[in-house]
Amino acid sequence: MTAIAETALFRAVGARTRRIRHSGWLNPQILVAGAVLAAWLFVVVAAPWIAPFDPLAETGARLSAPSAQHLLGTDSLGRDVFSRTLYGARESLPIAVAAIGASLIIGCLLGAIAGFFGGVVDATIMRVADITMAFPAILLAMAVAAALGPGLTNALLAIVAVWWPIYARLTRGQVMSIKEREHVEASKAIGSSRWRTLFRHILPHSVTPIMVNATMDLGQIVLLVASLSFLGLGALPPSPEWGAMITEGAKNFYQPWIAAAPGIAMVSVTLAMNFLGDGLRDVFDVRARR
Amino acid sequence: MGPATREEIMFRFILKRVASMPLLLLGVVTLAFVISRLLPADPIASIVGQRNLGNEEIVAAAEAKWGLDQPLPTQYLTYIGNLLTGDLGTSFQTKMPVSSDIAERLPATLELTLMALIIGAIGGILLGVISASRKNRAPDHVSRVFALIGSSLPIFWTGLVLLFVFYAQLGILPGPGRLSSRVIPPADVTGFYTIDALLQGDMPLFWDAFGHLLLPAFIMGWGLMGTISRLVRASMLDELGSDYVRTIRAKGVSESQLMRGHVLRNSLTPVVTILGFAFGAMLMGAVLVETIFSWNGIGSYAVEATRSLDYPAINAVCLLGGAVFLIANLVTDIAYPAIDPRVRLS
Numbered sequence: 258m259t260a261i262a263e264t265a266l267f268r269a270v271g272a273r274t275r276r277i278r279h280s281g282w283l284n285p286q287i288l289v290a291g292a293v294l295a296a297w298l299f300v301v302v303a304a305p306w307i308a309p310f311d312p313l314a315e316t317g318a319r320l321s322a323p324s325a326q327h328l329l330g331t332d333s334l335g336r337d338v339f340s341r342t343l344y345g346a347r348e349s350l351p352i353a354v355a356a357i358g359a360s361l362i363i364g365c366l367l368g369a370i371a372g373f374f375g376g377v378v379d380a381t382i383m384r385v386a387d388i389t390m391a392f393p394a395i396l397l398a399m400a401v402a403a404a405l406g407p408g409l410t411n412a413l414l415a416i417v418a419v420w421w422p423i424y425a426r427l428t429r430g431q432v433m434s435i436k437e438r439e440h441v442e443a444s445k446a447i448g449s450s451r452w453r454t455l456f457r458h459i460l461p462h463s464v465t466p467i468m469v470n471a472t473m474d475l476g477q478i479v480l481l482v483a484s485l486s487f488l489g490l491g492a493l494p495p496s497p498e499w500g501a502m503i504t505e506g507a508k509n510f511y512q513p514w515i516a517a518a519p520g521i522a523m524v525s526v527t528l529a530m531n532f533l534g535d536g537l538r539d540v541f542d543v544r545a546r547r
Numbered sequence: 548m549g550p551a552t553r554e555e556i557m558f559r560f561i562l563k564r565v566a567s568m569p570l571l572l573l574g575v576v577t578l579a580f581v582i583s584r585l586l587p588a589d590p591i592a593s594i595v596g597q598r599n600l601g602n603e604e605i606v607a608a609a610e611a612k613w614g615l616d617q618p619l620p621t622q623y624l625t626y627i628g629n630l631l632t633g634d635l636g637t638s639f640q641t642k643m644p645v646s647s648d649i650a651e652r653l654p655a656t657l658e659l660t661l662m663a664l665i666i667g668a669i670g671g672i673l674l675g676v677i678s679a680s681r682k683n684r685a686p687d688h689v690s691r692v693f694a695l696i697g698s699s700l701p702i703f704w705t706g707l708v709l710l711f712v713f714y715a716q717l718g719i720l721p722g723p724g725r726l727s728s729r730v731i732p733p734a735d736v737t738g739f740y741t742i743d744a745l746l747q748g749d750m751p752l753f754w755d756a757f758g759h760l761l762l763p764a765f766i767m768g769w770g771l772m773g774t775i776s777r778l779v780r781a782s783m784l785d786e787l788g789s790d791y792v793r794t795i796r797a798k799g800v801s802e803s804q805l806m807r808g809h810v811l812r813n814s815l816t817p818v819v820t821i822l823g824f825a826f827g828a829m830l831m832g833a834v835l836v837e838t839i840f841s842w843n844g845i846g847s848y849a850v851e852a853t854r855s856l857d858y859p860a861i862n863a864v865c866l867l868g869g870a871v872f873l874i875a876n877l878v879t880d881i882a883y884p885a886i887d888p889r890v891r892l893s
Contacts, residue, residue, distance in 0.1 A: 388574035393868040395834050396849060400582050400861050403853035480701050484835055487703050488850055503704050507839070513711050520704035527699040535695060 287536035293529035300346045310337035312344040312497045320512050330514040332505055334495075341497035342518040348498040350526070352409050353478040356416040357471050363417065364424025365460070365467065371425065372432030373455045383429065386422035394419045395484060402490035409482075409498065412491035416481055420474070424467060431463030438462075473534030476527035483523055499523045564877055575869030576630065579862045580623055591615065594639045613639065626862075635866075636859030640851065645863040648848065654738025655725060656837070656844030660829050662764035667771030668822060674772065675779025676811060682784065690780075694773030705766050706839035713762060721758045723841040730755055763840045767833065771825050775818055782814040820879045827875030 300307070309328075310316040315335035316327075323330040329338040371382040389397070401415035435441065436459055444458045483500030485491035492498030494505075499519035506516020591606055594613065599605045610616040614625060629636060635645040674694070678687045713720040721727055725740055733743035733752055740756035786792060787810060795805055837846035845864060852860035 384574065388571060388578055388869075391571060391575050391869045391872050392578070392865060393828065393872065396865055396868050397582075399834070399849065399853045400579065400865060403856060403861070404582060476699060480699075483701055484703065487701075487835070488838065489854065500701075500703075503701070503707065507703075507707055510707075510711065511715065513708075516704065516707050520701065520708065523701055523704065524699060527701070528696065531695050531699045 284536060286532050287540075290529040290533035290536065293525055294533065297346055297350065297526055297529075300343055301350055304343045304347055308337075308340035308343045310340040312336065312341040313495050320509060320515075322512070323514055329518045330512070332502075332512075332515045333509055336495075338502075338515055338518050341502060342499070342522050345497040345499045345502060345519055345522065348409065348492055348496055349479060349482055349500070349523070352413055352482050353475055356413050356420065356478050356482070357475055359413070359417045360420040361424055361467070361471055364421035365428045365463075367421070368425035368428030369432050369455060369460055369463075372429035373436060373451070373459065379429075382425065386425045389419070389422045390426075392419070394481070398481060398485060399488065399490060402485050407490050407493055409486075409492045409496070412482055412485045415485065415490075416478060419481075420478070423474070424471070427467050427470060428460075428463055431466065432459050435459050435462050469534065469537045472537060473531065476530030476534070479523060479526055479530070561881055564880060568873060568877065571873055572866070572870060573627075575873075576627070576862070576866055577623075579865035579869075580626060583856075583858045583861055584619055584622065613637075630866075635863040638852075638860045639857045640855045640860065645859050648860065649845065649863060649867065652844050652848050655842060656833050656846060658739040658741065659760065659764055659767065659833060659836070659842060659844060660826065662760045663767035663829055664771070664822060664826060665768075666764055667768035667825070668775060668818065670768065670772040671775025672779055672811075672815070672818065674776035675783065675814075676806070678776060678780040679783035679787070680806065682780075687780075690776055694776050697769040697771075697773035700769070702766055703835045703839050705769075706763065706836060709762055709766065710839070720762050721755070723839070725756060725759050725842060726752075727755055727759075763836045763842060767829055767836050771829070774825075775821065778817055778821065779811075779814055782817055783810055786810045786813050820882055823875045823879040823882065827872040 313336065316337050317331045317335050319331060319335045320333055321327060321331045321335075327337050327339065329342065332338055332341070367382050367386075371379040397419045398412075398415040401418050402412050405411035405414060432455075441454060441458050444454045449457070482491060483498070483503070486498050486500030487504050489504070492501045494501065499522060502519040503516045506513070506519070509515050591609060594609050607616070614622055617625070626636070633646070635649070637643065638645050638648055641648055674690045678690045681687050710722065714722045726732060730752065733740060733747050733749065733756075736743050736746055741753055741760065744750075744753035744756055783806075792805065792810065795809060800808075833842070833844055833846035834849055835846070836842065837844050838850055841847075845867070848860065849864045851857070852864060
């Protein structure tokens with residue numbers, strides 16, 4: 258099943274069961290996951306200095322197995338797989354972060370407006386969100402990406418189109434419960450405008466659980482970006498984006514090192530994200546509050 | 548009249564949910580239509596082929612034939628009108644009615660999805676029980692890691708790796724496709740190769756089809772296995788802390804009987820509801836697995852359709868996906884209060 262469906266399932270589970278809180282901030286799970294992510298962040302910044310070869314140039318014999326010179330071998334065009342994997346982090350990770358960021362902004366804004374103003378505005382926004390969520394995410398993203406044409410930017414737009422309703426729903430729920438609190442009453446009583454009340458007194462209080470969710474989703478987004486690229490709807494050759502590299506590896510099935518490196522890289526990121534999210538969820542106990 | 552009985556409330560609740568379905572489906576269709584028509588890409592190239600793009604006559608004739616020369620609102624109304632008569636349109640690519648394309652390919656995906664559900668449910672429940680009965684000990688941790696890995700793996704990559712290991716290296720599982728090459732598919736009764744082979748009484752054929760199902764179904768089911776194991780663990784631990792368990796223990800019932808007869812049974816309610824939801828999500832999650840395993844189902848049909856901007860096919864697959872998702876949700880919403888009387892209807 259898709260990773261996206263999986264996220265949705267985890268949400269459904271979280272909503273219906275009480276999680277057992279048993280760990281604090283400094284548990285090994287969060288630390289290890291954080292270290293892995295920090296290492297990848299370093300790779301994103303420092304790829305040009307630590308990669309031994311140009312990721313786009315033919316620097317060795319074609320399809321050669323891992324050796325002392327080419328640590329992870331070369332692909333069908335003689336490009337160094339190790340260097341490409343390092344550079345791939347620069348393609349895959351920033352796109353995922355940007356997609357989450359844009360979905361957060363759009364989703365939170367629309368969700369806050371829906372929850373705060375209610376009535377027709379609420380109904381309209383939430384019906385659109387419902388309908389969008391009725392689409393299987395990968396399918397909707399495929400349709401959007403196909404229509405826009407392949408490319409990482411369009412893949413990003415496709416993902417935002419699929420992902421914003423999740424945050425819209427979350428924010429709406431948060432805003433609806435917070436707007437009944439006394440400090441909001443007070444803000445209204447002293448004559449603050451409705452927008453000021455929303456942005457100064459309600460939204461800041463809704464942020465934490467939404468951010469934790471976004472952390473958990475980042476891993477899924479990395480997978481979604483790569484899936485689109487793998488289907489030929491995201492990054493295009495010669496980009497070293499991880500999904501595109503795996504497509505390249507699938508074409509050279511009997512040279513497993515080509516697909517192994519980007520795959521392991523991606524798994525290390527998504528696993529770290531999920532472990533981090535899982536750990537944070539225990540710390541904040543967010544799911545129980547939804 | 549007295550206050551409404553539970554049956555009456557239930558009936559009204561179901562009626563309300565069912566009544567909202569057509570509107571949601573219309574929304575899904577409209578969104579699919581809008582996405583496919585308002586974006587810049589032009590499908591005409593994929594209809595007439597790159598070579599004929601310069602030929603204005605061919606292009607104009609093709610546009611007229613497929614109704615692409617009409618204004619968008621007209622195209623939309625025609626499309627909705629056709630849908631109401633059960634006409635999903637004609638595929639640009641295969642030049643066949645989309646409904647017959649889908650009917651031909653759906654059984655392959657259904658067979659795969661059901662197998663994945665079975666693997667996910669059985670594996671998940673087993674792992675969950677092991678976790679709950681050995682809470683915070685090694686088996687619990689192993690099962691937690693296994694669950695998290697399941698939802699972290701890129702399906703298309705896992706597929707490649709497992710194919711390489713079990714097919715190319717060890718040779719213990721068959722390669723991609725629904726059957727080995729040169730094996731003739733069974734006569735089409737249900738469209739499920741395993742069942743059709745059994746109906747023919749052809750055991751070698753059954754085992755061939757079954758073997759081909761195992762790897763892709765396991766990969767699809769792995770994520771679900773993780774979800775269900777966490778779910779079963781959490782609800783079993785919840786149950787174990789409740790009063791009735793203390794009473795049963797006090798009566799001297801053995802621990803294994805307590806687990807099987809009472810705790811597990813009560814913990815399975817949420818699993819039933821999640822299966823409906825998972826079915827909807829997985830049916831479409833087949834896209835990536837089918838691509839890797841050359842599985843000739845709806846998922847690979849969707850990929851071909853998006854690659855060639857085959858609007859009628861894309862819209863139809865979206866409609867199917869949306870419909871399955873909505874129906875699965877509906878069934879879940881209805882099943883939940885029916886199975887668990889403690890759930891309040893609102």
